[in-house]
Amino acid sequence: MSGSVDLALLRNGAHSPSYFALKRGSSGHRREVVDFCIPCNPYFPTKDMFEGLRENLVDVLKYYPSDSDTITKELCSTLGLNPATVAMGNGSTELITWIDHLMIRESVAIPVPTFGRWTDQPLETGKRVDMYPLLETQGFRLDIESYIRFIRERGSRVAVICNPNNPDGGYLARHEVIRMLDRLTDLDLVIVDESFIEFVDAEPYASVADQAAIRPNVVVLKSLGKNFGLHGIRFGYLISNPAIAGKIRNSVPKWNLNSFAEVVVFMLKEHMQEYQHSLRLLSHDRETMIRQLRSLTGLTVFPSQGNFILVKLPPGKDGRDLRDYLMAEHSVFVRECGNKLGTTSQFLRLVVRPHADVQRLMIGLYTYLCAPSVPQAEVISTHHTPDLRANPRPGRRRAPVQQLEAAPVYRLPGGNVA
Structure with missing residues (x-):
């Protein structure tokens, strides 16, 4: 394949490079990079929504947005929230x-591995971070009773959980989270980061945001970029009782949200049916992708309720080498987890994507992990993804996606099926 990519971009820094950095670091004629690194909804926004954004591009770039209170009220109207309990930010x-800065005074407990800002941010401001290890032998599952004992033993004043957790996608049922909130009413603050909660299909109502709005010491954090597929806009929000939400809302800059965020928020109400449909499609893709990954010999695949899947490579295989190989040979961008506290470079986090993209990932994984030489995979059936604009079905979004066809199957050398 002609062209090259600067692999140093993948090897330097504590975070994966941006898509723009990868494009700047690539030269020659290459296939477009398929991004299995950044967790983003591939089915939303719709093509019609993107066309609407293009039509508004000049105004978006030329004019100031409304203040954050105006944008927040519209978001709350769409999502059925009380604006007094919500504060929006330029990303979660x-x-x-x-x-x-405002609410963690001395110490915070956090299970690891998890989203790095929950450990790095308080460490940067001199707080004590009590890290509770999630065990691989237990599938990285958080045991609530054990975590509460850990918090009591350490004397932590703030507790955090991510649900589903990043990078493993582990999910705690709503009743378990509420039980934790009931047991930790004496803490300064309990934070439930629900940045990926919209992708959960284990139960029809997974969030504890309704609890946060009426409890004295609970904050629920939400990301909009991940579930709405718009990381570049940088918008998110929190839900808590009016006193906490008001404290945050009065501290952030008045114009902390940009015009792109405003235009999207005011578009959402007309497109919620397509959004719910996108979540059903992604749920189906996750199930199929997990099944395909488990067909690869030696690869450990962890259960997930997020829009990503954590895998562990077999002994003797290193995620950094695989990451570089997939990018250089297949133009596939993956997240190697060696710089995440609580994991090693044997782990990769793979974002859930449509089947056509997973085909390329599976061929790359097979050639690296299983094949003595680079094989040519024979596609013996294909997958059709329905047009999101074609009458997405109303009703509860967790209903099965009956119209989807079977997943693609690959016949690889030696008779293996991926």
């Missing part, structure tokens, strides 16, 4: 920063 990481 901005809200993590404000929570740390």
Whole structure:
């Protein structure tokens, strides 16, 4: 394949490079990079929504947005929330920063591995971070009773959980989270980061946001970029009782949200049916992708309720080498987890994507892990993804996607099926 990519971009820094950095670091004629690194909804926004954004591009770039209160009220109207209990931020990481500065005074407990800003942000401001290890032998599942004992033993004043957790996708049922909130009413703050909760299909109502709005010490954090497929806009929100939400809302800059965020928020109400349909499609893709990954000999695949899947490579295989190989030979961008506390370079986090993209990932994984030489995979059936604009079905979004066809199957050398 002609062209090259600067692999140093993948090897330097504590975070994966941006898509723009990868494009700048690539030269020659290459296939477009398929992004299995950044967790983003591939089915939303719709083509019609993108066309609407293009039509508004000049105004979006030329004019100031409304203040954040105006945008927040519209979001709350769409999602059925009380604006007094909501504060919006320029991405969930901005809200993590404000929570740390305003509400974490001395110590915070956090299970690891998890989203790095929950450990890095308080460490940067001199707080004590009590890290509770999630065990691989237990599938990285969080045991609530054990975590509460850990918090009591350490004397932590703030507790955090991510549900589903990142990078493993582990999910705690709503009743378990509520039980934890009931047991930790004496803490300064309990934070439930629900950045990936929209992708959960284990139960029809997974969030504890309704609890946060009426409890004295609970904050629920939400990301909009991940579930709405728009990381570049940088918008998110938190839900808590009016006193906490008001404290955060009064601290963030008045114009902390940009015009792109405003235009999208005011478009959402007309497109919620397509959005719910996109979640059903992604849920189906996750189930299929997990099944395909488990067909690869030696690869450990962890259960997930997020829009990503954690895998562990067999002994003797290194995720850094595989990451570089997939990018250089297949133009596939994956997240190697060696720099995440609680994991090693044997782990990869793979974002759930449509089947056509997974084909390329599976061929790359097979050639690296199983094949003595690079094989040519024979596609013996294909997958059709329905047009999202074609009458997405109303009703509860967790209903099965009956119209989807079977997953693609690959006949690889030696008779193996991926």
